[in-house]
Amino acid sequence: MDFFAKSKDNLELLKKWLSFSKDDELKVPFMTSLRTLLHREKVEKEDPRFTEITRRLFGNITTSENLPDLGKETDSCLALYKWTDVPYEDEELLGLEIMNNLVAWEWGAKALFA
Numbered sequence: 017m018d019f020f021a022k023s024k025d026n027l028e029l030l031k032k033w034l035s036f037s038k039d040d041e042l043k044v045p046f047m048t049s050l051r052t053l054l055h056r057e058k059v060e061k062e063d064p065r066f067t068e069i070t071r072r073l074f075g076n077i078t079t080s081e082n083l084p085d086l087g088k089e090t091d092s093c094l095a096l097y098k099w100t101d102v103p104y105e106d107e108e109l110l111g112l113e114i115m116n117n118l119v120a121w122e123w124g125a126k127a128l129f130a
Contacts, residue, residue: 027084030073034080043099047110054117054124071123089127
């Protein structure tokens, strides 16, 4: 986790980003950025640090103060289900896209189907 150790500002920025998940007015922009974070291109050899940072960010959606420690991915999935189960078609589609991106990660697929 060299990325977190290099700058305390990086950690505070990521914690601030995670805290947007609790703000109802920022829910759609947060979900849009989460979809982008979880988008995974097929590459021959992926940097394991990138995978770990992505996993820790996703796992701490409901516990931003816990970062950089590993959070509970199942809690984050439950929050995602809740955000997706709304009567607004755009938000539902956005939630489904996030879930689709999540299953591209081995740890994400396990958390989603847990």
